[in-house]
Structure formats: structure tokens, C-alpha cells
Amino acid sequence: MKKDNILVLAIKLFVICFVVALGLSALNYVTAPVIAELTETKKAEAMASVLPDCELEKFSDAVYIGTENGEIKGYAVNVITKEGYGGNIEMIVGFDADFHVTGVQYISMSETPGLGTRAKEEPFASQFNGKPARDFSEIQAMTGATITSKAVNGAINQASDMAKEAASQFVKEGTN
Numbered sequence: 001m002k003k004d005n006i007l008v009l010a011i012k013l014f015v016i017c018f019v020v021a022l023g024l025s026a027l028n029y030v031t032a033p034v035i036a037e038l039t040e041t042k043k044a045e046a047m048a049s050v051l052p053d054c055e056l057e058k059f060s061d062a063v064y065i066g067t068e069n070g071e072i073k074g075y076a077v078n079v080i081t082k083e084g085y086g087g088n089i090e091m092i093v094g095f096d097a098d099f100h101v102t103g104v105q106y107i108s109m110s111e112t113p114g115l116g117t118r119a120k121e122e123p124f125a126s127q128f129n130g131k132p133a134r135d136f137s138e139i140q141a142m143t144g145a146t147i148t149s150k151a152v153n154g155a156i157n158q159a160s161d162m163a164k165e166a167a168s169q170f171v172k173e174g175t176n
Contacts, residue, residue, distance in 0.1 A: 039107065043092060046105035047076040050094025063166040072097055072170075075163035078107070083151035086110035089119075091152070093159035101128040101156060116148035124149070133160030 047056055047064055051074050054066030064076040074097055080090045087110035094102035104125060111117050118124060124142055131138075134157055141149035 046092035050103035051076050059166045077159035077162050079155045079159040081151050081155035085147040095163045115145040133157050
């Protein structure tokens with residue numbers, strides 16, 4: 001009798017897990033396109049914020065070139081770093097034509113609330129503006145969130161490299 005009881009409990013547990021998994025799958029199926037659309041909208045708004053008054057032309061999956069009256073004014077780069085304390089940090093970094101930072105906008109991050117998430121706040125958020133990448137000697141790391149500070153710094157440097165590579169390829173393509 002005990003074996004039958006265990007078998008009945010196992011079948012009930014299986015049915016419950018199956019129904020829950022099916023429900024979660026259906027929920028994901030319904031919400032995934034909405035989440036993707038909202039993320040794309042957020043990225044577009046972030047790019048417009050870091051390169052205001054520019055027309056954005058997609059150069060690659062991660063790099064957009066900002067132009068005004070046909071002249072290159074800057075670059076908007078979507079970069080994801082895996083170096084954050086709580087996981088990935090995705091952000092849009094803007095650069096002017098001389099590769100000085102014009103702005104940083106965060107798309108998503110999983111940092112510790114109240115510590116790493118302060119990267120979005122002042123004074124940390126704007127201290128990169130106007131500076132060339134790799135010249136962040138005056139950047140003040142956030143107390144208690146050094147890993148996040150280094151991750152953001154590294155991501156901006158990575159974004160700069162991506163923008164410079166796109167610029168060199170764009171010049172090569174334009175001369176061919």
C-alpha cells in the first residue's frame with residue numbers, strides 16, 4: 001500500500017509541475033514580444049539622449065552613427081559588460097566625433113540596490129561626459145561599489161574601441 005501511495009503522490013506532483021511549466025511557457029510566449037519592444041524603445045530613447053539632434057544610422061548590431069546634415073557628429077554604442085557585481089550591465093554610450101563621451105544611459109543592470117545601482121545617479125553618472133575613453137584618472141569610484149565602478153569604466157572603454165573600429169570601417173567603406 002505504501003508503494004501505491006508514493007506512486008500517486010509522484011503522479012500528482014508531476015501533473016502539478018507540468019501545469020505550472022505550461023502556464024509559465026504561455027506567459028513567456030505572450031510577454032516576450034512586449035518586453036523586446038519596450039527594450040528597443042528604451043534603447044532608441046537612450047541613443048537619442050546621448051546623441052541629441054542627430055539622425056542615427058545603424059552601422060552594426062551595436063554601433064549607430066549619428067549624423068547632422070550628412071556630417072558625422074558621433075557614435076552611439078550598445079555595450080554589455082559581464083563584469084558587474086550582480087551580473088550583466090547593458091548601457092548605451094555616446095561619443096562625439098573626437099571620441100569624447102557625450103553621455104551614458106543604462107538599459108539594464110542587476111547590481112545591488114542602493115550600492116551598484118547608484119551608477120545611474122549623480123555625480124557618478126555624468127563624470128565621464130566630455131572625457132576621452134581611457135582617460136578616466138579623475139573618475140571617482142562609488143564607495144561600496146568598486147566592482148560596478150570598474151565594470152562601467154571598462155564598458156565605456158570597450159564601447160570606445162567599438163566606435164573607433166566602426167569609424168575606421170566606415171571611412172574605408174566610404175572610400176571604396
